[in-house]
Amino acid sequence: MAQKPSIPKGTRDFNPEQVAKRNYIFNTIRNAFETFGFQPIETPSFENSETLMGKYGDEGDRLIFKILNSGDYLSKANAEAYETKDSNKLTTSISEKALRYDLTVPFARYVVQHQNEIEFPFKRYQIQPVWRADRPQKGRFREFYQCDADVVGSGSLWQEVEFIQLYDKVFSKLNLEGVTIKINNRKILSGIAEVIGASDKLIDFTVALDKLDKIGEAKVKQEMLDKGIPQTGIDKLQPLFSISGDFESQIADLKTILSSSEEGQKGIAELEFINNAISELGLNTAKLQLDVTLARGLNYYTGAIFEVSAPESVKMGSIGGGGRYDDLTGIFGMPNMSGVGISFGLDRIYLVLEELVLFPETVSKNVEVLFINFGEKEALFSLKAIKQLRAQDVNAELYPDDAKMKKQMTYANRRNIPFVVLVGESEIGANHYTLKNMVSGSQEKVSLDTLISTIKKS
């Protein structure tokens, strides 16, 4: 292979600094998940194809990476599909496994498969990569991590309250202040659909309404008419065009607008419960906002819907989302298990923290001290000290070769190693170490104890 090697499009290598920064976010999320009582599970990277296929719609099916069967896979190829060269039809006969597309369907499969070992309500978290054969673009990858927390087996609205607290906790811990947790409820959307008199126009309605700030009421209404929403429906929803202000006043408006919809009233009551509890409990740095245009995963969620926006100063899509789905495990033959969960978007959170310079300086645990290698005897003397340093959890290394001093110092500089130790014959004789501070340039002869304590407290 003569040309420089590369990686598949939409995938990434992570260098040491990037790994450290990603782990900082993962660990923050993981710790928060655990203080909230969530327990980790892991599932295989690939599932049987029938576990995944048909769960994400036709578009999802296309985006699932399929794994070719091993051995003489053509011997079991579907003859008709082979004859007609029908890729789509042939797939199931030459591929039995597929890469995980998200963490929710594997979680549902896990719950059903292990139902007899699980105590319900089951609060699980899962931080693993997923794969999608999507067209790669800025911020969208073919391999990326999801960080999910879900509860299954309880319809209690306290869960929704806790998930809002959990979002607040994670983003506060990351020093990312000013995120907005937007909330809506699928039942309110159903109420709106009832009032419009056309539930199939619900998405068109919310998409248009969402543009109110940008294009104004008249143009929004025109778009609704163009999409086939009847004038009578738009009239009935007139108060939605002026809905604004805080959570409570929006709730008051909704009560009027959706007075005729029992489902809508249910959704309002749920939101009210959640908002009251959050008001009592308080949030650290996030704010909770009711957004009746929020309509993510419409066919999926049945109750609360969440979406988190980065602080307004940063241009970025949602950095988290989730909601309630009343029948999580029905697809695998275990009905009536209500679930609710949220997800954190690792890659976007990373970009936001980078843009706002919020990664702590200490995030990557670099080598703290390099011992210069002056030859065999000196190296052995150095390794004895290094052994003591490492026993004290100091990251220490010996330059492996007795290369020119300048080369070794350049290596220390380029790797931003803060301390360098020089051990020559005189140091061995006196049983001490010359410690050089690479930032200040100062240099002193110290005992092993002082060496260790100086590096440890720096």
Place this chain on the structure above:
Amino acid sequence: MAQKPSIPKGTRDFNPEQVAKRNYIFNTIRNAFETFGFQPIETPSFENSETLMGKYGDEGDRLIFKILNSGDYLSKANAEAYETKDSNKLTTSISEKALRYDLTVPFARYVVQHQNEIEFPFKRYQIQPVWRADRPQKGRFREFYQCDADVVGSGSLWQEVEFIQLYDKVFSKLNLEGVTIKINNRKILSGIAEVIGASDKLIDFTVALDKLDKIGEAKVKQEMLDKGIPQTGIDKLQPLFSISGDFESQIADLKTILSSSEEGQKGIAELEFINNAISELGLNTAKLQLDVTLARGLNYYTGAIFEVSAPESVKMGSIGGGGRYDDLTGIFGMPNMSGVGISFGLDRIYLVLEELVLFPETVSKNVEVLFINFGEKEALFSLKAIKQLRAQDVNAELYPDDAKMKKQMTYANRRNIPFVVLVGESEIGANHYTLKNMVSGSQEKVSLDTLISTIKKS
């Protein structure tokens, strides 16, 4: 889907306890890697097929999982292979990506691709899953983690010394005492091959010699003759049949046996250097043993070879291995980069720790306190306390539903939650909490401060 869902053979779900135990091992290894100055990188789960194919031999190529191209993949199918239904030949035209088979080839690819950003010598570690379409059996999986540390860009034998210390450190930290780090050198094997006069018989020779303890000298020699090793070669190696004792005496024997082989003498000198340094530096709990029958990865390694055995009381294959390969990156067009590395076998280490009951009891960070849910008002009062507990890093949860007391207590018991808090109207009135110790059964009324401190110090 009516039947209970399942996962592909050779893959595993991990429940919360298993995840916690695996993370305990990962974290121990990761911390040791970092104190030794290794830095983490991560590479994509799948690579371009040409990066992987041809690097692991024919058998390896067969065991690599291939990913089917997306869309109408048959439109680019190799016409001739399609005509003749040649699975093997067809693959490259319908599959461009493949799952990572190990971490070494992706590391070599990474080094070449990012050579201008890397400071050499480059000490990297990588802890990620790999996939092999192997026949699953006890302890062998199709998805499993590798934990690798490698240095590239230095031929210094100090690296070998440090890797032995690193093995010792990790297994000592895991309280797994009495592991044996077996070492050999490819150059000694070359010397033996020279003396036999048939380098293609080297594996047959070492395989037979390895059985000396079990079947005795006569049968070993017969097996060698049967494999076509000449009597003259066996005679010359006669001293090998009685080689034994400590490292130093084996070295002395080898010096005689391999006196005619320059390559063999080089290998002996390397081993001697390593053994002398380790004798000076000392090991905590592991022992270093010279094993001239150790011949892993014969076509791959060029210098030192390592393999770690579990303590003798446990029946288990090697729990780690590695070695020196003089030309790591040559396959990607960057010659003369010497590399040396070791790997830890997570799954086997897990089984050994389980068998010897060496996992710390505190390894899984369980929920520490459950608040019983007596209704809306009580739950809200509880959540205020829970918020404080979580801020102090206590894992706390509220039972989500105001179910029957007995059901909630059963949940706490089954999940081994050590404390339960009961908050009723009287507790709210008095602003205190009834704290029940689930182990002792004792119960007391406490303030929030006492509640937090009692749980924290338990």
